[in-house]
Amino acid sequence: MSEAVDxxxxxxxxxxxxxxxxxAAYRRDLEAVEGALGNLVTVKQADLGGLGQQWSDLAPATVARKASALRQFYGFLVDEGWRSDDPSAALPRAGARRQLPKILSHAEVEALFSRAEKEAQGGTASAVRLLALIELLYGSGLRASELMSLPLSAVPRDAPFLTVTGKGGQARMVPVSGRAKTALAGWLALHPGGSKYLFPSRGKHLTRVRLFQLLKELAVRAGLTPEKVSPHVLRHAFATHLLEGGADLRVLQTLLGHADIATTQIYTHVDAARLVTLVNERHPLAEKRQRD
Structure with missing residues (x-):
């Protein structure tokens, strides 16, 4: 790899x-282009334009990702004085559409939790643990990786917050609902001990794969289609239902740990009906019409 890429x-x-x-993903993308075109610092704009043909068999989302990596790289080169021009205008634009997140309806969430709560009443450690897991996924909007790696020290004693380390090692405070605190207390009473993790397993912590499996199995027992349920779907449901309830987009960005609010804005698609009602009821012209 060239010095500039490093x-x-x-x-x-x-x-x-x-x-x-x-x-790692950026390194792979830049390394592949550098292997095909040579030193990226001195590459010509026309050479970058030829990448569209080389990437013609790739999915639009993959093309968009690769092109984004190069655009950011060349912006960095210009800022740092490595190049006086930015050749990235020649890069292909895939026009990839970001997929809308899968979500669960309120009724589906209720069915999932009803089943988990009923099973947890039996007092078995696995059922109590599963209830705590889904309460934190849906009640606090945690990513699967964040949830699995939670240390015991992250659980609050008095303050209703968890300290979560998210992407890029960024820490944030996440509120814990009353329901989640109750579920956590039930799990802590059965926690096997001897581990620094909140959800230990075989000397370390529960894996993301196992979490996926547990949720799919719970969905089946709750009468839901298992393909519709995953840790990320519950995180999406947390964001969607908060937005429906009137949460501010900036607050939601903070809760989800998104670096860019553009990532959070994808949730606004589910709230179109509420927004239309809001405009019709609260806009000054609507109020004038009602008075007339």
Whole structure:
């Protein structure tokens, strides 16, 4: 890899707090282009324009990701004086559409929780643990990786917040609902001990794969289609239902740990009906019409 690529990746890590997986993906993309075109610092704009043909068999989302990595890289080169021009205008634009998140209805969430609560009444450790897991996924909007790696020390004694380490090592405070606190208390009473993790398993912590399996199995027992239920779907439901209830988008961004509010804005699609009603009822012209 060229010195400039290493410097760019170091900047992403230091200034933007990019996660290890993000850095690895950017490195792969830039390394592949550098292998095909040579030193990216001196590459010509026409050579970048030829990448569209090379990427013609790739999915639009993949093309968009690769092009984004290069655009950011060349923006960095110009800012740092490595190049006087930015050749990234020649890069292909895939026009990839971001997929809307899968969500669960209120009734489906209720069915899932009703089943989990009924099973937890039996007092078995696995059922009590599962209830605590879904309460934190839906009640606090945690990512699966964040939930699995939660240390015991993150559980609050008095304050109704969890300290969560998210992408890029960024810490944030996440509120814990009364329901979730009750479920956590039930699980802590049965916690096996001997581990620093809240959800231990085989010397470390429960894996994301096992969490997926547990949720799919619960969905089946709750009479739901298992393909519709996953840790990320519950996180999406948390965001969607908060927005429906009137939550501010900036607050939601903070709760979800999104670095860019554009990521959070994808949830606004589910709230179109409420927004239309809001405009019809609260806009000054609507009020004037009602008075007339």
């Amino acid at each position: 410097a760019f990746l170091a900047m992403l890590a230091a200034e933007r707090g990019a996660a290890a997986n993000t850095l």
